[in-house]
Amino acid sequence: MTLRVGVVGGGQLARMMIAPAVELGIELRVLAESEGMAASLAATAVGDYRDTATVLAFARDVDVVTFDHEHVPQDVLGALVDAGVAVRPGPHALRFAQDKIEMRTRLAALGMPQPDWAAVTGRAELQSFLDDHGGRAVVKTPRGGYDGKGVRVVSAATEADDWFTALAEDARGGALLVEELVDFSRELAQQVARRPSGEVRAYPVVETVQKNGVCAEVVAPAPHQDARLQEVTARIGVGVAEGLDVVGMLAVELFETTDERVLVNELAMRPHNSGHWTQDGAVTGQFEQHLRAVLDLPLGSSDTAHDWSVMINILGGPLSDSLDARFAAAMAEHPAAKIHTYGKDPRPGRKVGHVTVSGGDLDDVAYQARAAAAFFQD
Amino acid sequence: MTLRVGVVGGGQLARMMIAPAVELGIELRVLAESEGMAASLAATAVGDYRDTATVLAFARDVDVVTFDHEHVPQDVLGALVDAGVAVRPGPHALRFAQDKIEMRTRLAALGMPQPDWAAVTGRAELQSFLDDHGGRAVVKTPRGGYDGKGVRVVSAATEADDWFTALAEDARGGALLVEELVDFSRELAQQVARRPSGEVRAYPVVETVQKNGVCAEVVAPAPHQDARLQEVTARIGVGVAEGLDVVGMLAVELFETTDERVLVNELAMRPHNSGHWTQDGAVTGQFEQHLRAVLDLPLGSSDTAHDWSVMINILGGPLSDSLDARFAAAMAEHPAAKIHTYGKDPRPGRKVGHVTVSGGDLDDVAYQARAAAAFFQD
Known part of the structure; x- marks a missing residue:
């Protein structure tokens, strides 16, 4: 029997689940907000995720419901659970992603380091x-x-x-x-996957670079690590996943302070921009891992597949031509670049794709990734 | 404007084009032989590929037509060309894949080594x-x-x-x-990608192991190579691609003889089973490369992404349970195995999926791949 995963939300995170779903033989069904969204290929329904009847009807024919975003209201989530639907992550976990005061309160109770x-x-x-x-x-x-x-x-x-x-x-x-206001030297992110039966896998901690509050670049693994950094961040990631009973992918955004502490900044209970490098740079990409986790299948290896990977976001600027027109130039100059697009109309500041390059030399990998991505920017 | 590729044939090769098409933002349209085929997610039409009107109607809204198999009759191909459709590979190339005597005659004229x-x-x-x-x-x-x-x-x-x-x-x-009857020591395969503008890239030559006439296992690159093997096979592959004006992926199946000659056995003008390892083991998978090539986009790097990759076919035996039931056990034991399924009902001897493992140690990689695939065999 084919396993069926229902994804609420039709954005790029749902879109990027399509590829691993096809390869693993999982039937992906997406409840999209409107026609023509990023995940439209897998959209089996269009409707309002805030409407209980809409989401209940969508959930009827799937084995598990998961999410492209964390905005589904608690009353809708509760109705799904009451109807016997497997909801992963569950409402009790998602409320910590939906309300930052609840998150801070809970992390404090768990003794997690935070600002x-x-x-x-x-x-x-x-x-x-x-x-x-x-x-x-x-x-x-x-x-x-x-x-x-x-x-x-x-x-x-x-x-x-x-x-x-x-x-x-x-x-x-x-x-x-x-x-x-944390005096941080840099920002990090720790991805963790966890399945209902308890198995948990931590990915290598990565460095993230934000521009104007938006993730611009990720270097995996985070360079210049002291001996204990990976141990500390993995312990935080696993502790948060277990302490909040997260199922699926969890991203813990972290500050590394100038006095070498690590503090939790934000959480995301889904595949996250800081983990896009895993599609090309890890043995198991975060989108495959999320599907495995929410289906309670054994998790894949979270090891790196390459020494270094650098992911650069493509933000849609005020383009005079389409994204496609830039493809040939970027591909010609950077044959090792992995280009991912979201099928979205470019708008200023909007994430419309990303580029990842992997290899053995960080300087070269970073140069190639930035140069390839630059073809898509104004 | 979104680029649109039409694929005639709805088998697993068309299915495996879906993942890279989604990531690259290419709209894939498939003319499937029937409902519920491997590539059904991308099927926009169902019909007989031997019927000119059916194929012409399918081709109307795409930028290029390519193929899941080489069986489309020449009169249908000719009608497409006459209608101004970009057909890649073209009829003049495909006839060498459709008729083995034409192939032998042409390869002889090109001076290619053959039995x-x-x-x-x-x-x-x-x-x-x-x-x-x-x-x-x-x-x-x-x-x-x-x-x-x-x-x-x-x-x-x-x-x-x-x-x-x-x-x-x-x-x-x-x-x-x-x-x-060639006295061969082993069988090899050389993948080559070529685009209409002439750019060509050769993949590392691989060793293939056949059982009962069906590809069972591929080791990439072919182990135990003498100094000139890769050069010889790449020259043959590129020579065939250029000599026959192949566009897209070309697989040249080869015999390595006991007296160290290399002879051309068969050709396939499409992604081929002997190239499935590239999905996980090369910088650019053959399905992405085929899409780039037929769209005349610059080709991706054909370098290996890992020292060794081993691909094992999963053949559907007389199963008492479904393929899915084997997933959890295989995944639990082999977290680094990449499992690919074709969405086909298992039947004896039918290819229903494959498993690839990559890494630095060939013995370990081969063991993991065989052991993971064994979960799916009787």
Whole structure:
């Protein structure tokens, strides 16, 4: 009997599950937000993921439901569970990815290293946190942020007034998250895969470079590691996966501080941009691994397949020609570059693809990847 | 504008083009022989590839037509060309893959090394060839053979009587191909990619092991190579690709003789079983390379991505349980094995998938690949 995985959300993460699903003989069914999305080839339904009836109907004919994003509301997730659908990761795990205050609270209970933080409900509490942390801090809306949205560095409590006003008008009410501004030397990411039966595999820790709040580049494994870095980050990743009962892929975004601590920044309970290098640079790509994990199949090796891999995101700028027109030039100059596209219309700042190059020499690999990706940028 | 490739034939070769097509943003359209075939996910039409109107209608909305197999009749191919469709490889190349006597004649004209051969139209001519070659020879029907079908070792001319009778009844008439029984030490295969503009890339030569006329195992690169083997086989592969004006992937199956000559056995003008290892073991897999080549995009690197890769075919035996049931056991024991399935019902001797393992130690790689594949065999 063919195994069937239902993916809620039709973006590029669902799209990149298609290739391993075909090879493994898994039937992928996607509930897309609209026609013509990145994962349209596998879209068997189009509808609103916030509508319980829509998602329930979609889930009827699959063995497990998983996600392209973490935005499916808890009441919809709960209805799936009540109907006997296998939901992976489950609602009890996803709420930590959906609400950053819940995440911080839970990670604190688990003893995970993280920046100083507080949940603040008004200007006075925020100012108090600022006063205790050198007058500057990061304020985040607990819900709905991504790629730098919903994140603001403030040096006065008044700079969050609009968010407090919005919160007061939101029926859910609640607080803003404020975090210390971490003096980090670089950002890292730790991918972990975990299946319901408990098997867990940690990938090599990678270095991520953000530009304007968006992941621009990933170097795998993270270069210049001291002896204990991989051990520390893998322990954090596995600890978070187990402590939050995550099933599937988990990405833990980390700060490495100038005093050599590692602090948890953000979580993603799905394949993540910081793990795209695994498609070409690891024995088992994160999209295959996610499918294995949510189906409770044995996990694949998370070892690197090459000494070094560098992944560069392609952001759609104000293009005068189509993405396709750049292909031939990039391919001709960089025959070892692996080019991945998302089938999306280019728009400024939008992720429309990525390029990965792997090999034995980091300088050469990084040069090739950046040069190949540059063909697609303005 | 999205590039569109139309593939005639819905088998596993078309299926394995889906993954690279999705990643490269190429729209793949498949004309399948029937519903539910291996490439059904990409099937946009179902119909008879021998029917000109069906194939013409399918070809109307694609940028180039290519093939899952070489069986599309010349009159259908000619109608496509007449209609202005880009057909790659073209009819003038495909006829050498469709008729083994035409192939032998053309290779002889190109000076390619091949077994002694003759086109024989009756018992007397065949007996004469036998008498000249030690009393035994290989007789082949020039058309329609594959995986050992249409091939017979004979030691008396009467053993081909039924084929001569069938030929006499065939409107096309014609001859049988007879070839010397080559005293080979092993079989090799040379993959070559070529695009219309002339760019050509040769893959590392591989060793193939046949069982009952069907490819069972491929070791890449071919072990125990003397200094000049790769040079010789690449020159043959490129020479055939250019001499026959092949576009796309070409596989040249070769005999390595006990006296260290290399002779051309068979040709395939498409991705080929002997090249499946490239999906996991080369920088550019043959299915991606075929798409690039037929679209006249620059070719990807044909370098190995690992020191060694071993591919084992999974043949569907008289199974008591489904293929899926074997997945978990194989995956659990061999986390580095790359498992590929074709979505076909298992039948005795039918290719239903393959397993590839790559790594630095050939003995270990071969052991892992064979052991993983064994989970799927009876």
